[in-house]
Amino acid sequence: MQFLNIILILAVLVLAGFLIIRNLKKKQDAKVEEQINVDDKTYTLEVMTAFIKKRLDEITKINLYDIGLSEEELKRRKNKKYELKKALKGCTYGDVNDKKYIKELIYDLLSKEYGVTELNVSKAIPFDIPSLLTAQDKFEIILYMYKQEFGYEALTEIIKKYDLARLKYVEGEAKPSYVITSSEIDEIYEKENLMLTFQDKLNVVVQRIYQHYKGYSTIDEIRDMNIDGISGGVSGLPESFLSQVAQTDGDYIDQMLDHKVPRACDSIWIMFQGKSIRLEFLSFGSEAELKRVCQNIYKYNNPGQLSDTNGYKINEMKDGSRVVVVRPSMSETWAFFVRKFDVKRATLEQIIRFPGKEEAIELLKYLVKGARIISLTGEQGCRKNNNAYGDDRKYIRNNEPSYYRNCI
Numbered sequence: 097m098q099f100l101n102i103i104l105i106l107a108v109l110v111l112a113g114f115l116i117i118r119n120l121k122k123k124q125d126a127k128v129e130e131q132i133n134v135d136d137k138t139y140t141l142e143v144m145t146a147f148i149k150k151r152l153d154e155i156t157k158i159n160l161y162d163i164g165l166s167e168e169e170l171k172r173r174k175n176k177k178y179e180l181k182k183a184l185k186g187c188t189y190g191d192v193n194d195k196k197y198i199k200e201l202i203y204d205l206l207s208k209e210y211g212v213t214e215l216n217v218s219k220a221i222p223f224d225i226p227s228l229l230t231a232q233d234k235f236e237i238i239l240y241m242y243k244q245e246f247g248y249e250a251l252t253e254i255i256k257k258y259d260l261a262r263l264k265y266v267e268g269e270a271k272p273s274y275v276i277t278s279s280e281i282d283e284i285y286e287k288e289n290l291m292l293t294f295q296d297k298l299n300v301v302v303q304r305i306y307q308h309y310k311g312y313s314t315i316d317e318i319r320d321m322n323i324d325g326i327s328g329g330v331s332g333l334p335e336s337f338l339s340q341v342a343q344t345d346g347d348y349i350d351q352m353l354d355h356k357v358p359r360a361c362d363s364i365w366i367m368f369q370g371k372s373i374r375l376e377f378l379s380f381g382s383e384a385e386l387k388r389v390c391q392n393i394y395k396y397n398n399p400g401q402l403s404d405t406n407g408y409k410i411n412e413m414k415d416g417s418r419v420v421v422v423r424p425s426m427s428e429t430w431a432f433f434v435r436k437f438d439v440k441r442a443t444l445e446q447i448i449r450f451p452g453k454e455e456a457i458e459l460l461k462y463l464v465k466g467a468r469i470i471s472l473t474g475e476q477g478c479r480k481n482n483n484a485y486g487d488d489r490k491y492i493r494n495n496e497p498s499y500y501r502n503c504i
Contacts, residue, residue: 179197188310190393315328315389324367335360402423
């Protein structure tokens with residue numbers, strides 16, 4: 097009887113020990129799972145963008161006199177702080193050098209302070225799983241890789257290589273149009289079969305963070321390319337209209353969404369060699385993001401405030417591009433137009449392309465040498481200036497032929 101009691105006591109102790117060990121293991125697994133979830137969120141674009149904003153704000157607002165630095169170190173840190181403030185302001189004006197400086201700083205902060213490595217960089221953008229990449233992800237990767245080889249001619253090379261600037265029929269449309277679709281980007285990405293290093297992946301992530309922080313959203317890299325121009329918010333339905341329709345007729349708005357009716361914030365067009373091409377695979381995402389871009393893109397040299405009473409602004413950017421911005425209630429939506437001018441590549445042979453152009457070129461040479469006033473007229477998009485001369489006033493004012501002589 098005593099032996100039986102001992103056995104029962106041992107059995108109870110073993111069972112109790114087993115239950116305790118199982119509970120401890122469950123708690124440990126829960127902690128590991130919780131840590132994994134935290135890590136997954138840590139390396140998302142949103143969290144890293146918030147970190148970059150906070151870190152750069154700390155750097156620019158720190159009081160250097162409270163740290164107790166030596167005179168030489170204080171002077172050096174003040175210069176770096178001033179340089180950073182200047183770059184943060186200049187990059188919003190389209191200055192590519194300031195943009196490069198800020199992106200390099202973001203790269204260092206992510207790699208050295210935030211701890212982004214080859215193992216976790218794909219949590220921001222799934223580089224290793226192509227099926228999870230969006231059309232925007234693929235396009236930005238392609239553009240980045242081409243930019244390493246072709247510089248600011250990267251977009252031109254992509255369009256020419258895959259013949260994207262051609263009329264094509266899109267599903268649901270009766271007439272052909274100039275458009276680059278998501279399916280075309282998917283095909284290009286598959287054909288390119290790009291092999292990215294860790295530095296390449298991190299640079300793509302840095303660009304994504306930068307463009308939503310200080311850049312021009314999804315058009316940031318495209319605006320820097322050597323193209324004729326870019327515009328946004330110029331087509332599609334405004335958010336105000338969609339909200340009004342949703343309140344009055346919910347079924348109608350559902351039908352519109354089923355047919356993928358584009359919104360104004362989905363409207364991104366580029367001007368490429370005289371053709372207006374819609375980038376169907378890109379979008380600002382929301383009207384708030386389009387509004388942010390419109391409010392920043394025109395502010396070089398402080399042209400004044402874009403307000404409800406003054407609903408448009410015409411200005412130049414740091415690189416000489418001409419920008420026009422409009423806003424409600426003057427227009428239905430927030431919108432901008434950027435026209436770029438490339439004087440260096442402009443030649444008369446490039447501009448004049450009709451048969452028998454040699455005589456016209458010779459005539460223009462003598463008109464310019466004689467300091468005659470020259471006027472070019474025509475409908476919009478007919479390549480009057482080939483985006484090469486900038487503001488027409490530059491060569492009409494004071495009968496100065498020097499601007500044209502660059503082309504002869």
